[in-house]
Amino acid sequence: MENLRVRLINIKDFDILSELCCLEENISYAQDIINNINVNITPKNFLSSFIIYNCSHDIIGKNHIDENLDLINTAKNMIFSETYSDLKKYVTKYCHLFEIWKKKDYKLIIDSLCHEFFQTNLSILNIPTNNIEKKMLLTCYRNKIVHYASKLVSSEDVCNILYNYSPLKYTHKELTTKYNKDFFTNLSYQFDSDNFIPFLDVIDFLCDFYITIQNKKIEHIKAIFNRGYFNDILHNNYNNDDIKFFSNKAFDLIKSVQIHDNNTLLEKYRYEVITNSTYLPDIIENIVNLTISLTNNIENMQKN
Incomplete structure (x- = not known):
């Protein structure tokens, strides 16, 4: 765990930390730890503990911190565990809390991203053809939404969910x-x-x-x-x-x-x-x- 702590614990930027958690070398370190403690968790979900702890406001949302303190503190205990025995205990607890959070708060994040993506597309649709500058600005903002979605830890293709989302009830x-x-x-x-x-x-x-x-x-x-x-x-x-x-x-x-x-x-x-x-x-x-x-x-x- 020490190698991962050295690499990740001081990274507070959500985008940078998300990219580091996707690096093959860090995934490999995580997999080795998982093999040693024999817990059913994917390397990416294991590494998500750093994002949950370091970037709570970004990933959980500042309005939902208090109700998810147990998850954040468990992620912290995971990261700073000194023995495999302690680590296994906290990883097991983290898996449980992480799944609860994903089913509840994670859906809110996806819904919010889908709505924002749709509204941005609607705004682009409304721009006059000759207003290239405004169209470029909104397109950049839309791309940021997609980029953020691509960094979310999920078994689902969140970007595909964005592209297919429509609130319309009738075709x-x-x-x-x-x-x-x-x-x-x-x-x-x-x-x-x-x-x-x-x-x-x-x-x-x-x-x-x-x-x-x-x-x-x-x-x-x-x-x-x-x-x-x-x-x-x-x-x-x-x-x-x-x-x-x-x-x-x-x-x-x-x-x-x-x-x-x-x-x-x-x-x-x-x-x-x-x-x-x-x-x-x-x-x-x-x-x-x-x-x-x-x-x-x-x-x-x-x-x-």
Whole structure:
């Protein structure tokens, strides 16, 4: 254990320490120790004790230190064990605690990375083609997320999890099948017959969709796609200004996330509303069409 302590104990940088834990020479040292104490642990998991102890804030998170003190202290005891007997005892305990941590806190880390990776891709999607500098900055940030994920100690391919992650609940094909021309023809008919339920159900869908991809704007999105608000004004009274206000807010939200090339169509829809084309079923159909197009863009983004 002394050789590994000399090599690793003073390394406090997460990236550097992670790279050192992947070096064949250090893996070989770890394997020799494991063979001597006869404990069922992989060399990488054994070496992870240095990361858990030296880089607790990076790997565990500063908000979760207290609840994982037993794991951190056990990693420390492993590292500073002077006898094989003590080392075996602490490694056995570390294996148990490490597995508990991975199942609980590790999932939070993966979920957080997946969300951040997806949001960064979404931001890149929204950048105008000629804004090369911003695209490069976000691409570098996205690469850092992947690099961080690649350093996590796991039996899973975390990078592959990132690349395949999508919070979307429906595919582009499912949405185009459901929200077709017949659907909106029926919605208009029901709307004109004072049956507003199909319309309100679409409001719910849009609210759920945009919260899913923009969960930092939950209250803002709920205020735009508000079933209760629409149920109230449709059964009582509303005017063109109400519809224009809603439409502008909805179009602004979509414009903030959709591919830049779709902005021309969006502004065409907005202009129609401004010039008093304020029939709600038509407006909601246009908003759904933009949403379906966004879904297609997201799916294509994930393929590249």
